Amino acid sequence: MSLIQPFAGLRPAPGRAAEVAAPPYDVMNAAEARRMVEGRPWSFLHISRPEVDLPEGTDPYAPAVYARARENLERMLAEGLLLRDPAPRYYVYRLTMGAHRQIGLVASASVAAYDAERIKKHEFTRPVKEDDRVRQIEALNAQTGPVFLVYRATPAIDDLLTEVGATPAEVDLTAADGVRHELWTLADTARIAHLTAAFEALDALYIADGHHRAAAASRVAAARRASGTASGDGFLSVIFPHDQMQILDYNRVVRDLHGLDVDAFMNRLSVAFAIEGSPVPVRPEKPAEFGMYLAGHWYRLTLDPGRIPHDDPVARLDVSLLQDNLIGPILGIKDPRRDERIDFVGGIRGLEGLVKRVDAGEMAVAFSLYPTGMRDLMAVADAGEVMPPKSTWFEPKLADGLVSHILD
Structure with a gap:
């Protein structure tokens, strides 16, 4: 498998993205998540934090939580809130926070490359957090939280993303925190081939955020290979050039x-x-x-x-x-x-x-x-080392729900 591949994304129906999009599942506590879904029946938090629909105090790792996530996904599919694209494609995603802008690619990143450390880590993971993401993926048969990846900026990729970003976006919304999220679909076969080849020419990708999601995707893929199920060999990712990253203290x-x-x-x-x-x-x-x-x-x-x-x-x-x-x-x-x-x-x-x-x-x-520099992060990853806890705080945050990855 190439370093990245296009995929048929599961996305909000036209005109519904603002109702669906939600902050990442891991940036708020349970009480905050409950407040965020008040008056928002289609918020993606009903899938990413399904305990909001269960009694307060529910163990977030209880089987009922993952079952409710599946129920909520099926409800949004049945009501037409989420639709799957008919064929594999890439997506271009731009974030704007004040004067800061960054534009990247939504793709399926290779689990094999992650296992071979071509997609490089810089943090330890905690088993309980990995187990949670494994159960979520298996319950949904989908990856709904993207792994935030970084590539060394290169014109062969940067120029094409900039070109796409100069056209009107298919999704353009501003979240409650003031961050603007724009999304374009990229279905042109020539552009898809260009980007796939350009990424394949890179030495490596780097995980900026989402180590537990990547590790969980690897575990799910290994389990499915062992059982003879040929699915789950890629994981949902958004990949940005290193020189556009904003790391706060x-x-x-x-x-x-x-x-x-x-x-x-x-x-x-x-x-x-x-x-x-x-x-x-x-x-x-x-x-x-x-x-x-x-x-x-x-x-x-x-x-x-x-x-x-x-x-x-x-x-x-x-x-x-x-x-x-x-x-x-x-x-x-x-x-x-x-x-x-x-x-x-x-x-x-x-x-x-x-x-x-x-x-x-x-x-x-x-x-x-x-703030820790992006080049410092990559130097640690290149050396096969691990950064101390809480070394980086990336802003702006990716939204959950704009694109999800069904495991075929």
Whole structure:
């Protein structure tokens, strides 16, 4: 199988996309999902978060949840809200968030390429999350949440996507968060062949977001091959050029100072960091620079350059530098994946999200970070390494429901 293939997508009927489209299933909690479906009987959340239609407190991994997802999908099909395209094709998808724009391709990415690490990972996955996606795919016989992939920008692909994006979109909607979603179908056989060949010429694709969805697709495909069912060898993906990605900061808040008072903590910091008070909130302007909010005051921390291991793609990341020089040795948090004393705040919430949690007494100290670069992510993946937890926060988010992938 080629790196990518066209597929016959399942999509909202003409004029119904705004009723169907929903945020990704994993960016809200159950209570938020319930509020989002109020007055929206055709929201895709009824498929991606079907517990919204079951009693509050329902275990989201209960068999009844996956059964309800299937029922809701069948209802939307029966009512004509979702229609399947008659033949395989690609789709062009553009996101606009304020002044930021990115345009990519919706395609079926090769499970074999993922298994062979030609589609590269940079995160660990959790079994419970993988199992959830496997059950969802099997219940629906479809992939409804796209894996967010990235390719190294290349004119053979970029120019064609830009050309398509200059024409009127088939779907054009602005979501409640202000993000504009546009979608074009690409059924022309010559263009399809051009894109398939252009992607096949690439060395690799990179997972930006959706590691659990990709891993689940691989497991489903392996199970179906073992049972003699020749389906499920591709997974739903949206693929963007690396130079159009917008990665926001992913900041940290810590519950206490690990037994230190403020003066002792600051003294410990001064061993590895230059510390400068700031009258305004600190948004770091370069790597190895951090903002810190402590006891009602902002500080700018600059790490001693001699502590930066430039030849190690993981250890040189800002999230690693903060962990290895401050959060671990000073605050005593050795495993940020599991330690409940630390939490993570996406940059979309702004620096005020950090101040709020410290001023409320919930947390003792907050740190703002310079965003991880796309080239850093690809360098980690190319090295076969894994990034620390909560290293990247991509914006804008893809919508669920605009295109789904039925497993033939």
